Amino acid sequence: MTTIVVVGGTGQAGRAVVREAGARGHDVRVVSRRRPEDVAELGGAAHHAVDLLADDDAAVIAALTAAFDGADAVVDTSNGMTPGAQAVFTTGARRVAEAAGRAGVGRAVVLSIAAVDQSEYPYYRAHAEQERVYAAGPAPVTVVRATQFHGFLDLFFGRGSRLGAWSRLGLLPYPRGCRFQTIDLRDVARALVDAAEGEDPLGVGPATGPSGAPTATVGGPQVLDARAMADAWRRARGSRRLPAGVPLPGPLGDFLRAGRNLVPDAAAGTTTYDQWLAGR
Incomplete structure (x- = not known):
């Protein structure tokens, strides 16, 4: 049984990945800032409460390393829409990547946006930086870029x-x-779990992306x-x-x-x- 950790697993995309990974029989863990009030959202997955943007860098990395211990893959679906929260794509990504390396995770998978490096829109620029952070990190990474959700x-x-x-x-x-x-979240989740399993996401085939990491793009x-x-x-x-x-x-x-x-x-x-x- 493969163990997959979903970072941001209580968010919109993260929940879809948790459901897809669970349906395939994987052992699933969820990392998010807060445990959801409705535990049914976790689909039986173990939950680890970690704030990726907390002040104590060492403590956050230690908590993530513990959450990743023994995991085969980490899927990062974290998101931050406001300027302050967009640090999740830089500071947060660096912490997740470092913890994945320390825990010996075999594969990191990052959800990004199609052609995200081709816009000066601040949210897109932050996502493009997230790709570069992971590409420079210690764990092997696959980037899955998706078009806008439905x-x-x-x-x-x-x-x-x-x-x-x-x-x-x-x-x-x-x-x-x-x-x-536009693309359905369930299709995106399938691509992300495919990548976490080491498979070709939806048969699209990853190529080397602008960050230097293997990158697969999926559209509706x-x-x-x-x-x-x-x-x-x-x-x-x-x-x-x-x-x-x-x-x-x-x-x-x-x-x-x-x-x-x-x-x-x-x-x-x-x-x-x-x-x-x-x-x-």
């Missing part, structure tokens, strides 16, 4: 989003001039215009809100409008956006 556009469509005022006007905002190749099964995705979301929700294209400013908007988020040659996902919407 839920990405809920940042625009959801009533609780920053564009909520548009909802009150009866409008459904979407990023104008952008296309997406379709390339769709954001307006088409807005229409699909409306149908699935029975919404009467009218689609309205809005400009997405800054480096992220430049990145998406240039189509650098698209990887048609790596369409490894199996669940379409419509299927994902129908299953929610």
Whole structure:
């Protein structure tokens, strides 16, 4: 039985990896800052409470080393959206990589983003640095880059989003001039666990990435215009809100409008956006 440790295993992507690894019969451990109130989220996995960004560097590395003891692979799905939390991609990654080396872990697997090194968007720059940190670390690493998850556009469509005022006007905002190749979290989890097992992630085949580490990129099964995705979301929700294209400013908007988020040659996902919407 293979032992897989999922760092960030209580997050959105981490939970999918925990479920996938457990379904394959692996012994699974979860590392996260807090133990979830609903232990069912752990799927029977052992939990280790470690704050990757705690002040005491040596104590964090020691706690991670203990959590990784005897593990065959570590899968890092940790995430930090705010500028302060993005240190998880640098300080946190260095600590995880060092602990994996100390514990003799045979393989580290890192979840990243397709073409993440091709944007000046701060969140993407931090993710690209995470890849470099792992590549320079003591444990063998495979980077799995994924396109945006199917839920990405809920940042625009959801009533609780920053564009909520548009909802009150009866409008459904979407990023104008952008296309997406979104992927289901379950497909991403399969790729990550494949890599943790030492297999070819979804048959895509890792190549040497910009960081120098073996890197596999996985994308969803379709390339769709954001307006088409807005229409699909409306149908699935029975919404009467009218689609309205809005400009997405800054480096992220430049990145998406240039189509650098698209990887048609790596369409490894199996669940379409419509299927994902129908299953929610």
